Each structure stands twice: as structure tokens, then as C-alpha cells.
Amino acid sequence: MTAGAIMVGKRGLGLRGREALAGYLFLLPWLIGLLCFTAIPMLASAYFSFTRYDVVNAPEFTGLKNFQEIFTKDRLFWKSMGLTFRYAIIVVPLSLIGSLAAAMLLNQALKGTTFFRTFFFLPHLTPVAASAVLWAWMFNPDVGPVNYFIRNSLGIQDAPGWFRDPQWAMTGLIIMAMWGAIGGNTMLIFLAGLQGVPQELYEAASIDGATAWAKFRNVTIPLLTPTIFFNMVLGIIGALRVFTAAFIATAGGPAYATHFYALHIYEKAFKHFEMGYASALAWIFFFVMFVFTFIQFRASRRWVYYAGEVND
């Protein structure tokens, strides 16, 4: 880059100046986008969270009233938060374990692995809106195949009402989520991670007489911890944001049994048009997710093993 001193640009800028100018020009669309569709909306939303705003009338500043109301009066706030966490606590570990198992199965060099991988992956490709109507029909209490199987093959006559039963609606959504998640991106990422485990380590372990379980426990798992961590962080964020599946399959019901947090925000904002209140709900959501992700990053230092970190 010493040439920069010799070459002088057309507009009297040095090569460096021209480079910087071009860099900014290439960046310009995104800067505008970042400002208009992220930064300003965030500031606006932060402001609205301290106001009462029904779209028709100008926002009216009410201080902390929204937050006070949310924490002290809004029973659905606590309920939806609890439901969302309950959902995430079940869905995330199950889908991580299921995806890892599926990835390990696909990593066994079975004949027809490509087919198996495709079969596992197709449910994940199904748009959530389509999969919600599909599962609502699968879970039809009277003529759906799920209950038919439960009654005829398992011999349980008192089959669940699934999406029509507050006791079972959540379970139905969890099964539906598993169907889409186990063979999905998480599995493909695990598969790539498994293929990155050096084969020598397994061979060395075999020579030492390690059992399959010992190899899994002491070679596979430690080397996969970065992948597990990545999938876990994304999985938790995704599970906490659950919306479309419940919105279409159960509409949050019956009796608010699947009224997840994102549905609560949606209803306040777009059914009741309480934009200020809903903005406050959204910020609490953001804060909770942020804290959770932060805790996970802190905790990850104890259990995630980065091969590069130690060797370099």
C-alpha cells in the first residue's frame, strides 16, 4: 500500500481516501436500513413502553405504569411467561438429544443414508403454518390417526383430546415441534460436528479397549460441546419465541393452555391495540432473552471445550 503515496485519486483523494469513500458507499444501504428498520424502531418502542398508545390518539406518557400493571395486575403475563418456559424446558433438551441421536445414526455409514437424511429433514422443511394445520388434523380426537393408534394398538380407550383439551394441548404442540426439529438444521449441524471429530481419537480409544459408550462419553461429547452450545443457544431463543404453531393450531387455547408469551404480545398489540403496553411486554421479553443468553455464555466457560483454544 506504499503506492498510495504516489497515486493520487481523481478528486484529490489519496488511494486510502478513495478506498474509505467506496467502503462507505457500499455500506450505505445497510446503514440506512440499520437506522430506519432497527435503531429508530427500537428507540420508538422503548419510548412507547412508557406511554399509553392506541394508534388513533397520540401516545400519552404514563411513566412506569405499563410495567407496574404488567408485574402486578396482568395475570396472563405470568401465565404466558410460565407456559413459554415450560415449553422451552421440554422442547430444547428433547430436540437436542433427538437431533444428536439422529445425527449419530446418519454418521454410521449405513447404506441409503441420503434417503434417511432426506426423510428426517422433510418435516423441518414444512412451513410451520402448514404443519400446524396438518397436526391439528393428525390430532383430531375422534378420527385422527394418533388417537386411533392409542385406542386400537395401545388399548387405551380414554384417549386425549389434544388441541381441544387444556391438559393436552401443550403436549400436542411439543410433539409437533419435535417432528419438525429433530431432523432439522440442528441435526445437520450436529452431523457436520460429528464428521469433524478426528478419527484417530476413536482409534486410540479402541486400542485402549474403550467401550462404545466410553468413546461417546469421553471423545464425542467433549469435542461436540461447541456444537451443542451453539444449538442450545439458538434452540432456547427459538423455543421462547414460539408463536405461529400455537397461533394456528390452538389459537392459544383452549382456556389459555397454550397462550405463549409471543401470543400475549400479539393480542395486546393487534387485538386490543394497546401499543404502549405491548411494547413494554416486548422489552421485558428482550431483557429476559438477553439475560438467558448471557448466563449461557458465562456458564459455557465451564463446559464447552474448544480444541483450538488449548492447542494454540
Added chain:
Amino acid sequence: MAQDALARSTSPALRLPTRTRTKKRQVFVGRALLYIIAIAASILFMIPFAWTIFSSLKSPSELYMFPPRWFPATPRFENYAEVFAVAPFGRWLWNSVVVAGLATFGAVLSAAFTGYSFARFRYPGRNLIFLLTLSTLMLPAEVTLIPLYLLFNKIGWLDTYLPLIVPSYFGGGAFLIFMMRQFFMTIPRDLDEAALMDGASYLRIFLQIILPLSLPVLATAAIITFIADWNAFLFPYIILNDKEKFVIGIGIKYFQTVAANIDSMEPRENLLMAAGIMMTAPIILLFFAAQRYFVRGIVMSGIKG
């Protein structure tokens, strides 16, 4: 693996010591078990699809038959045509193709511009802006959903496709930008610098040298974006009102709550299932056509992230 091959190639079995023979049998049983699990899992994953497809071909009276049957007596392919008659389903499919197509084009192109800026140019504030960009990955869409709705309401864009398309032309989002940047960093700088010495402009270098070299990553980005846009639900749902303007995701919801129930004396789940299949099929076809790029994109996000 090596032992497995060894056990298989050693001959003849009768002379082997018993330990090796049991080992060989164990391996065989183990492999067989793996196949059984893989096949059983595949069937389990496919059953909902099979049920949906068969349901979509049933007559209304077969839908609620008890006990339920797998196969329709005579497959009614006309159900698929009927979907287009009871709802503007063709319009919705077309709307989705146009909206997702235009949004994808904008997102990929502008993410490439942005990624190129981060990967190649040196200027004050670059790293800070890049860090800011990455931090938006953490931001849940719920926070900006309400102000964006209010913004589009204010400028009169509600019930138009503009909110679904225009923002894509301003950077395409942090994930795509990051993906592009990572790819551009792997292209040797000498190429740009040689062209620069020859007097090519930065824009020409980008369009004529860099982009043609980046077709795989552009394809990956395009597929991921198109599928995400095709599947989008909540944002189009709050933006679009007019039934004719719906995109396919919210069309399914409308179909489920309105067309499949009201003004119909008989059950219409067969039509609903046909609609669901028609929403899913394009995505599955796209996946098969471009599987390579698709899988690469996912794996890349996992490893680099």
C-alpha cells in the same frame, strides 16, 4: 470401522477362533439394529405426510368415517382444483412467489454489497459498525414489530407489499451480511488489486470479478432467504388485510378458519390438507433442486457461528 472390514474379509469363518466369530455376529446384529431404527424413524417422520396426502384425496364423507381408513376409496384429485375455487389460492401462491422473489433478490444483493464493504475496505468505524451488525442477531423481532407496524401505518404502506419487500433492499439482515463477508474474505485480494491498478472502479470489480466468483454463496443465501420469506407468517399477517393480497402462509390460516368451515355443509379438511400440501411442495422441490447449497448454508452457520 477397520475391525469391521477385517472381520468381513477374513476367511473362512469355520477356522476363526470363537471370540472373533461372536464379535462378527455382534457387529452384524448391531448393524441390523441400526437399520431397523433408521427405517422405523423414517416411517415415523413420514406418517404425517402420508396421512395428509391421503386425506387430501378423500371425499368429505370419508374424512369423518369411523374407524378411520388410510386410503380413499377413489382418489379425488379434483379436491386440488376445488381449493382454487373456494379461495383465491392461486392468487396467494402467485403473491408469495412475487413477494418472496423480490425480497430475496434485494436481500441477497444488498447483503453482498454490505458484506463486501466489511470484507474489503478499510475505513474508520468499520469494526464498530460490524459489531453493531452482529449484535442485531440477538434482537428478537418482537421488539421492532410494533414500531415497524406503526411506521408503515403512518406512511400508508399497510395492506401493500412494500413492508415485506422494501426493507430487504437495505442490507438483507445481519445473518446474510455475515455469511457474505466470511465468503468474500476467502477470495484473494490480489484479484481486486490487479484490477484496481488497471483502472477498474470498485463497483466494476465487485460486479464483474467478485460476484461471479461468489455464485455458490449467493445461491445459498438466496435459498435460505426465499424459504424464510415463503414461510413468513406473523409480519405479513399484521400488514396485509385484503384477502386478495394475502401471501400463502396467512392464506392457509384464513382457509382454515373461514373457507374450511363457514358456508360449507360438509367437512373440508380434505381441501385444507390439499392447500397445506400445495404450500409445502414448492419448498420441497426447491430443496431437492438445490440441496447442496442448502445444506452448506446451514452447516456454515453452525460452524462459523
